[in-house]
Amino acid sequence: MVVQAVPVCSSTVVVAIDVGKTEFAFSVTDASRALLLKPRTGCPMTGSSLTRVVADIVDVLRVGAMVKVGIEAAGHYHRPLLHAAWPDGWEVLELNPAHVTEQRRVLGKRTIKTDVIDLQAMTELLLAGRGQPVRDRSLALGELTAWSAHRTGRVAIRTATKNQLLGQLDRTFPGLTLALPDVLATKVGRLVATEFPDPARLTALGSTRFIRFGATRGLQIRKPVADRIVQAAREALPAADAAVARAVLAADLALLSDLDAQVDQATDQLARILPSTPFASLMSVPGWAAVRAGNYGGALGDPTRFDNHRQVYRTAGLNPIQYESAGKRHDSVISREGSVELRRALIDLGMGLWLNDPAAKAYGAQLRARGKKGGVIACAMANRANRIAYALVRDQNTYDPARWLKED
Incomplete structure (x- = not known):
């Protein structure tokens, strides 16, 4: 109310x-x-x-x-x-x-x-x-907001750290990204960055012993992957200041490990807090787990502040700029006036729907067939997610796909 x-x-x-x-x-x-x-x-x-x-x-x-x-x-x-x-x-x-x-x-x-x-x-x-x-703000909502903001901040720092770390890798082990396109997203990539920032060591080790090295650390490395990485090490041309880059790389890896642990801790806290908040029902939606639901709840705050889903959408700054005069109306880009955190949370909820909900997938395909660009589709999905999230929190019901088959 x-x-x-x-x-x-x-x-x-x-x-x-x-x-x-x-x-x-x-x-x-x-x-x-x-x-x-x-x-x-x-x-x-x-x-x-x-x-x-x-x-x-x-x-x-x-x-x-x-x-x-x-x-x-x-x-x-x-x-x-x-x-x-x-x-x-x-x-x-x-x-x-x-x-x-x-x-x-x-x-x-x-x-x-x-x-x-x-x-x-x-x-x-x-x-x-x-x-x-x-x-009076409930303790659970306060905790949800705090942990959501904490996780978001740590993820931003982690992204910046990864970018810097990849820059150091390009100086110590150039060509590694040709063998592993996403180095830090794979276990073998993390292993190489941590243990073999000097390609000469990996070249001397060879593919067979590299596979054994990974096995002793609980990592199974396939032979084609090992051959590809060792070949990249043989052909690498490290920069003149590679030794300095390796020292910075080691510091960045330690920081990255700590950030990963903090992000995981914040995720666990969101999963613990959500069931005691009005946003627990959001996790019944395909693609909406603790992080997406927690970020939405943390950004929205007390849901009783809003009369309807349109107010939430305007608060997020996702409503289009509208100009109307002399019977003519023109809708422009989204206003971007309002809560940045809520806007990002709604767009993320929309992406979760788009990737996991059959009805949302079909709706996205229809928009794509009509020539809509990715940004427009993302906003349309955010609008759909906003209406679903508001209804679930208001009624405290679980997600019923049959209710949302047709786009209003």
Whole structure:
């Protein structure tokens, strides 16, 4: 159930709070837009400071005042204030920074960004009834978001490390990628990168002993593969600074091993947490396992914030830019305004459907036959995945392929 903000009335008093890294600014305004407390900046982000601020606000309140506290989202910096010990009866709302920026433009101050002007924009939004009510966040959802973000970050670092590692391999063992197109995706490739960055050692070892070397480490190497790798070692022309590259390569391999372990740990944590969240039913969909479902849940957060799947799609910035005038309408590219994490999660869910669900495969083939490009098909699959995911989370049902045979 979506929670709506309490309507603004004549007794409403709004407290706008602009949060920084270690400080915050605030102002207090009534429904007639009269300042009850002038904007105050530089308030330390501490418990004692917040207590003094609350006391000052209480001193200027009239009897029967209905207080709305609006806090602009600022990454993780604003979170301590969201769940601070505000007085009973005060409504705490979270404001979208994009809405605050747009409101500054409405006020004619788009290029002037100060704490005071931000407070003015936030005050106008609160008096207009904007803002998302803050609810007690379940521990499971918080864990899901944290582990999803942790895994995503480690995967990005791992990708960069692999790219650097391959660059070092090209200097120490040029030509290896001709024998093994994807070195780091295979066990034998990892073995060569770790144990034989110097092709001269592998040349001296030969194919037969290389196969035995792998067997002692629990790896079965086929003779054609071994011959191909040893031949590449014989013909390799290492760079002059190959010795330095081998030292850097060893450090990168140690880092890569640690990153692999951290990614695996985060994946295990997502699999552990998901069953206790509203997103458990997503794993009943073909191609949606712990990682895809966990990334979607971590990016979406509390699903009760959304009235329908269209809101989720817009929040992800996947809706097309639309221009309509004089009865003519033109839809352009996707807006890309919104949550990058949610957009990536939905596209990934769509890819999972496209690769594993028969109905989605057929739909993708239809789009391809109509001449649609890959990016367009990916967005169409994300749209389909968004509707399926929203319905499953809302109804807490498992996936029924028969319900989604026809594309709406």
